[in-house]
Amino acid sequence: MTSIEIRDLTKEYGGRRALDAVTFTVRPGRVTGFLGPNGAGKSTTMRLVLGLDRPTSGTATIDGQPYAALDEPVRHVGALLDAGAAHGARTARDHLRALAAAGRIPRGRVDEVLETTGIASVAGRRIRTFSLGMRQRLGIAAALLGDPRVLLLDEPSNGLDPQGIIWIRELMRDLAREGRAVLVSSHLMGETAAFADHLVVLGRGRLLADTGMREFVDGWTTPRVRLRTTEGDRLRAALAGAGFTPVAEEDGRWSVDGARVEDVGPLAAREGIPLLELAAEEPSLEEAYLALTAEETEYTTARPAAAVQEA
Numbered sequence: 555m556t557s558i559e560i561r562d563l564t565k566e567y568g569g570r571r572a573l574d575a576v577t578f579t580v581r582p583g584r585v586t587g588f589l590g591p592n593g594a595g596k597s598t599t600m601r602l603v604l605g606l607d608r609p610t611s612g613t614a615t616i617d618g619q620p621y622a623a624l625d626e627p628v629r630h631v632g633a634l635l636d637a638g639a640a641h642g643a644r645t646a647r648d649h650l651r652a653l654a655a656a657g658r659i660p661r662g663r664v665d666e667v668l669e670t671t672g673i674a675s676v677a678g679r680r681i682r683t684f685s686l687g688m689r690q691r692l693g694i695a696a697a698l699l700g701d702p703r704v705l706l707l708d709e710p711s712n713g714l715d716p717q718g719i720i721w722i723r724e725l726m727r728d729l730a731r732e733g734r735a736v737l738v739s740s741h742l743m744g745e746t747a748a749f750a751d752h753l754v755v756l757g758r759g760r761l762l763a764d765t766g767m768r769e770f771v772d773g774w775t776t777p778r779v780r781l782r783t784t785e786g787d788r789l790r791a792a793l794a795g796a797g798f799t800p801v802a803e804e805d806g807r808w809s810v811d812g813a814r815v816e817d818v819g820p821l822a823a824r825e826g827i828p829l830l831e832l833a834a835e836e837p838s839l840e841e842a843y844l845a846l847t848a849e850e851t852e853y854t855t856a857r858p859a860a861a862v863q864e865a
């Protein structure tokens with residue numbers, strides 16, 4: 555099975571470390587979300603995987619080989635790095651045909667990827683007349699052209715309308731279901747939570763996390779419940795006795811940080827306090843990501859060992 559292996563990858567630009575001994579594997583059959591603040595090193599990593607730049611030390615390989623050593627690389631790896639890269643005077647179809655010819659890919663594949671990416675009806679138009687979303691779809695069509703087992707997508711939702719965002723999410727999930735290795739960088743946390751199974755997080759060139767989505771969110775957030783009761787004062791006292799600090803919200807509900815419904819429900823029942831509502835608040839990827847990056851900024855060292863683990 556094809557995967558991307560990054561081992562001790564280091565890249566310096568004029569003495570500044572853009573990547574610092576980063577090691578992780580992008581496995582087939584799942585979508586790996588690639589996160590990190592601006593300048594963290596995500597694009598640099600992708601460029602090194604694609605052989606567009608040389609590492610200072612370490613390796614980035616696909617199926618054990620560096621990109622440059624792959625036989626017919628476009629059949630192994632598809633990438634969306636810069637959707638603006640296509641020649642504006644060409645039509646979308648001609649652009650893809652030129653790429654197909656260069657990669658020794660059968661011409662018929664061009665119409666297939668135009669269909670898959672929803673731009674078949676505008677394939678005869680010059681690319682310079684394309685909207686940002688159409689260019690993005692064309693970039694994805696180009697990435698899919700060689701039917702590659704590995705995909706690297708840098709901000710693929712960029713410029714897409716709401717339907718386009720749902721489409722790309724489902725496309726990425728389908729590509730992973732087909733057994734491909736899919737690495738996707740994004741700054742959109744809600745989106746990443748919707749398409750990624752696994753996360754790799756960089757911060758200032760270092761690996762901060764390499765873990766499953768669920769483990770990441772649970773590891774970097776605390777549980778919280780929201781509830782409604784007719785006897786707020788009694789419930790507050792009972793919860794305080796159990797070590798919780800309920801906070802009254804403006805809408806008349808209470809929220810209890812660090813508590814699970816299993817903590818609150820039985821306690822209220824024992825005390826005979828009626829609960830009109832009791833619900834766990836789902837922690838978000840955004841909350842978890844902000845907690846990790848805030849801590850990283852503050853202390854510069856990564857926290858729980860559990861958050862950096864091989865899956």
Ligand SMILES: Nc1ncnc2c1ncn2[C@@H]1O[C@H](COP(=O)(O)OP(=O)(O)OP(=O)(O)O)[C@@H](O)[C@H]1O
Binds near residue numbers: 567571591592595596
């Ligand atoms: N060609 C280059 N020359 C010099 N410095 C570079 C070059 N390319 C990247 N860098 C630096 O390397 C660091 C990592 O940049 P990179 O583009 O990989 O980050 P990123 O995580 O992709 O950020 P963003 O989310 O903004 O796209 C940054 O400090 C950037 O300024």
